Amino acid sequence: MIALTTSELVARAAEHPFLGEHLAMGTGAQQGHAVAHFGGVEIGSAYEPIFDISVHGLAQSLSSEPESAERFGDELGFQAITRRTDGERPEPFEPLDYATDDQQLVALDRMARAMHAINFFGAQQHGLLFLRVHERLLKSVKYDHGRHFSTVLISFGLNPARVVIELPPAAVAHKTFLGYLTKSYQLYGFKVAGNLPNAGQILSVSDMARLDFIKMDAGAALRDSMVKPLVGYAGRLRIPLIFSGVRDAAQFDLLQQYDVRFVQGPLFALHSDRAA
Template sequence: MIPSTIPALVAHAAGHPFLGQHLRMGEGEYSGMACARFRNCEIGSAYEPIFDVSMHGIPQTLTSSPDSADRFGDELGFQAITQRLDGTAFEPFDAVADDHELVALDRLSRALHAINFFGGQRHGLLFLRVHERLLKSVKYDHGRHFSSVLISFGLNPARVVIELPSVAVAHRTFLGYLTKSYQLYGFKVAGNLPNAGHILSVSDMARLDFIKMDAGLALRDAMVKPLVGYANRLRIPLIFSRVADEAQFDALQQYDVRFVQGPLFATHDRAL
């Protein structure tokens, strides 16, 4: 049994034919966390919290205690973000043109985030984005490889949420296939809605575990209340993402929104 600590998981990764070439323990200010080298850059993990704002009995307001994270409620989980250790802005999938390298980077970053998440004893669920190019690069059995890696580390795929991009959610048949494939290998699946109307296609082709919607778009189109109502009927948790400021947060609170995520709440905590 592998101890669920970052050093133990990194040590185990050393025996993996691919991960062993790239993963290592960080140094200096990054000591205590796992890091990786891809091409000529060093990357690490950061995490953006997803809050359940219904968990408090008092009204949620940002002015009540602006320095207290628990004013937002309990954390459903965290969305992993890949960062360069030198602080340079980094969009991993924009930096890779070759599809084979894209798959390699995705597998490396997922393993890195999982090691830092589980080894760091974080609670809740780990949300991992999947880039649309990756979905096209891997032809079948989506989730099989990553599930086998997690199980080999003694980690539970059921605590990982694979987050599908809006382009996948826009195609019913593809969404159904992807959702069933990832769930077959033990993962939960979230889908980003391209727009509010696409929530109507969720239930018949794919039983998603979570639905995500851009808060700014939903508020602009006056669709928050209908979205909340329909998601409740589907019994699928709805997460409003990209909440940018206090005004958006306060507006969402008028409609019994439960789960929120975005720059307003995020400190992009490193995995330390």
């Protein structure tokens, strides 16, 4: 199958009864990218890379060749970030701040996820697309989590298996709910990542919730001296562990001492032109 361009995917979205009202090709700085409009607000996509630093056996400091992102390793994928793009400079956007009720939150979330997928796949980007799901959204949708988005992607000719639904810490903290959500999203073709609310919560990640990825805040893990235990336990579970929120070279250098494989955070976005 020939991959569709961003503009072709936006044209397909125009046939969708809801997305067609809100998605369009951007202009100016957003030219060539899909944007979404609602209530006088324009939002766009940004992507933060997730690196596999074990690929080239890297053990180096950020002090060398700071302009080269390739030194981090290969990209596992990218986490989508929603930004408001109608001001003088793009800024983070949180749909919850603009949703007056749960129904509107669901609509805004679906619109943003479709936009991120169109921009990601339309650019023929490689790797996996990580998409965050808000806790309130999970409670607003009562059942069949993932069914609607999977149907939309398939109608666009896109593969849900390249999308990772990222669950918030509050969902991971409830073992039974986590198991239900994971199975539901996986049933509709997605991979699932869970953000640990704390390092000890990894003990609740079992066969009931066979996650595809586990994510842990790097700063919290380093502060509590839990990087080594987390890496060891995730290895026994055979679930890839991603340390997110890496902010500076000192954190990155410390993580490398514990055979950490996957890293993500503002530090790496600074060195990736695809994250802007």
